[in-house]
Amino acid sequence: QQHGYTECYTPYIVNREVLEGTGQLPKFKDDMFWVYRGSSPADGEGGVQQEQYLISTSEISLTNSVREQILDADALPIKLTAHSPCFRSEAGSAGRDTRGMIRQHQFDKVEMVQITAPEQSYAALEQMVRYQYQKGKSTRGGGTGSVGKLPKTYRGDYARIMRLMK
Numbered sequence: 525q526q527h528g529y530t531e532c533y534t535p536y537i538v539n540r541e542v543l544e545g546t547g548q549l550p551k552f553k554d555d556m557f558w559v560y561r562g563s564s565p566a567d568g569e570g571g572v573q574q575e576q577y578l579i580s581t582s583e584i585s586l587t588n589s590v591r592e593q594i595l596d597a598d599a600l601p602i603k604l605t606a607h608s609p610c611f612r613s614e615a616g617s618a619g620r621d622t623r624g625m626i627r628q629h630q631f632d633k634v635e636m637v638q639i640t641a642p643e644q645s646y647a648a649l650e651q652m653v654r655y656q657y658q659k660g661k662s663t664r665g666g667g668t669g670s671v672g673k674l675p676k677t678y679r680g681d682y683a684r685i686m687r688l689m690k
Contacts, residue, residue, distance in 0.1 A: 527655055529605040529636060534585030536609060537576050542588045548580065555613045556580055578611035582635040590639055601640035601648060607632065 537559070543549040548556070560573040579585060586604045595602070610633050636656070638648040 527603070529603040532582075532586060532589070532604050532606045534579070534582045534589075534606045534608055536579055536611075538579060538584060538588070539574065539576055542584060542591070543577055545591055546584050546587055548584060549577075552580065557611045557613075579608065580612045581610050581633065582606035582608035583637055586635060586637040587639070595639065597641060601638045601644065604637045604639070605634065607634045 540549060543556075557578040558575050559578070561576050562573040585608075586606055589604065590602065609630055611630050613629075636652050638652065640648045
């Protein structure tokens, strides 16, 4: 544990219900990789196949670690982190150099997640961004920390947080 985060080793393959619970499906299905588990109808055994998906972020597995649980408010926040491979279709790869190719990719990422009460969510976001910013500065010899790209839904919050850190 560091800064109260518990490091987790998460599954790389999850079922449909897990992705629906985190809002990844159906919206991002075309950007994800999936495999089938079970026998094929061609095997002559009735063929029940279940779609299973390679994770696009370890946030999926981390948040589902408390799925279908009622958590005691005194146990919050739960701070989790994981380093995992992520699998996604490559966005923005169309062009002269990729004509006729389907470009896909895999990358590793460290994810931080806090399970917290709704009224504490902005404070948790600020804390995570501040920690990442400080971590970036310490690994760059006092440089300008980096938190990477945030989804559009967080950009307003990110700008507010960055103002607080100045």
